[in-house]
Amino acid sequence: MNVRKLLSGGLVVFLFIQLLLAPVSVADAAAPPSLSAEGAALIDVASGRILYSKNGSKKMRIASLTKTMTAIVAIENGKLDDVVTVPPEAVGVEGSSIYLKRSEKLTLEELLYGLMLRSGNDAAVAIATHIGGSVQGFTYLMNEKAALIGMEHTNFTNPHGLDDSNQHYSTPEDMAKLSAYALRNPVFRQIVSTKVKDISWEGEEWDRRLINKNKMLHLYNGADGVKTGYTKLAKRCLAASATRDGRQLATITLNASDDWNDSAKLLDYGFAQFPVKQLVGAGQDIRPEMPLPMATGAHLVTQNAFSYPLQTAEEAAIKQRVVMGQSTITADMDGQLVGFLQLYLKEKMIGQVPLLVRVDSPTSSQPLTGAYAFWKQFWDIVAGGLWSA
Known part of the structure; x- marks a missing residue:
């Protein structure tokens, strides 16, 4: 009997602790005041x-x-x-x-x-x-x-x-x-x-x-x-x-x-x-949805950070879109404004961050990106085939 009571009591305590630890639903937590x-x-x-x-x-x-x-x-x-x-x-x-x-x-x-x-x-x-x-x-x-x-x-x-x-x-x-x-x-x-x-x-x-x-x-x-x-x-x-x-x-x-x-x-x-969430950091690397021809060592970075007040359930609804004003990124464009990173909450744009070109110092081991990488690889294959012939 004592063992049974002990087990029953332990079960009640366990369930009570689980109830306390259970996350509050977003709908309940977000209920506006009367x-x-x-x-x-x-x-x-x-x-x-x-x-x-x-x-x-x-x-x-x-x-x-x-x-x-x-x-x-x-x-x-x-x-x-x-x-x-x-x-x-x-x-x-x-x-x-x-x-x-x-x-x-x-x-x-x-x-x-x-x-x-x-x-x-x-x-x-x-x-x-x-x-x-x-x-x-x-x-x-x-x-x-x-x-x-x-x-x-x-x-x-x-x-x-x-x-x-x-x-x-x-x-x-x-x-x-x-x-x-x-x-x-x-x-x-x-x-x-x-x-x-x-x-x-x-x-x-x-x-x-x-x-x-x-x-x-x-x-x-x-x-x-x-x-x-x-x-x-x-x-x-x-x-x-x-x-x-x-x-x-x-x-x-x-x-x-x-x-x-x-x-x-x-x-x-x-x-x-509605805590403020940082959605983008300053100097963050951004890749366009469609690959761009880019010079060796060139990439896109955000000019500044962007934060926005969001409920927890809204974070999954944030979308990003890159809008470019340039179709090709060359090495002499270092530091230039070439586009924007637009941020959307569902279908509504909530802000945009300028995108700058950053060109890193070239190194022998630095990989090529975008169309430059593609065409170099293509030429290496062609040239290699011709040389071997």
Whole structure:
């Protein structure tokens, strides 16, 4: 009886250990989180890959997330030390404010901090008139930049995001693209990651102290941006970002009653389920699908490495294709760009790496490759036959 109990107990323990060691299925591991947001998107900043989308192409109100575009257009078209004189139209703008005074002078950099940390609608108008000459002129620049970034379902009518018309809208995926684009700019990245900033307050005995409204900077490990937003019609909106081990992700949640938790869930999901994989190394030898005539010692190498965020199950779906701009590789082409290695995830191209010619120093033992090897071997046979005859 004791032996039987012992064996039964051992079997239970063995099965339990096997269960623990059994690999979790990819489908279960990759299950996206449940969100309160009506629309949401998650993007890998470096690659621009959308990792998750909920109603990603739905046109929605975006409230003060608009100011991400306002900031990046201003940074790219102005100078941080520009002195801006506050125009009358920027005074008393409804909603969030940094309490600008008419004809007060601040630098563009100070206004950008007021725009992104305290969501100053008055700062947005002051920036717009300084950079674009008018609010209308600035919104033209905003829409022009949106088109260049690839925001295909977006239209801006103002620099702050207040509910002034049904023609001011974007989508979760478009806003994710915007966040990723803006976060690649070091000035923007510095501003949105700042928790507290003091800026001048002309005519007052003290400076303005700006405390960032983005609670994610305190709530989430590695959080470093981006922008909060709210209007009565748009409801709670949030653009968030975080960096871990040198890798940055960004999220968008629109009309989200639980936006802080939604963003944290999405970031956790992205970091855990989409690790960055190096698909090609720098200086890696590449052989075209169709052999090319190549000089002795010549071969093709990648100019740089290429990495991409992938789920485990996606790695087997990566394909490579060599596209050449030259039909023959000669010894004097050492170091020249002659083609590209294109990488595909299923049928979608995810990137391409330049291919260079590398010609090694010839040695007596170095093998010939491609057509040169074929024709030399052919001639040796022919010449050998003639000589022996």
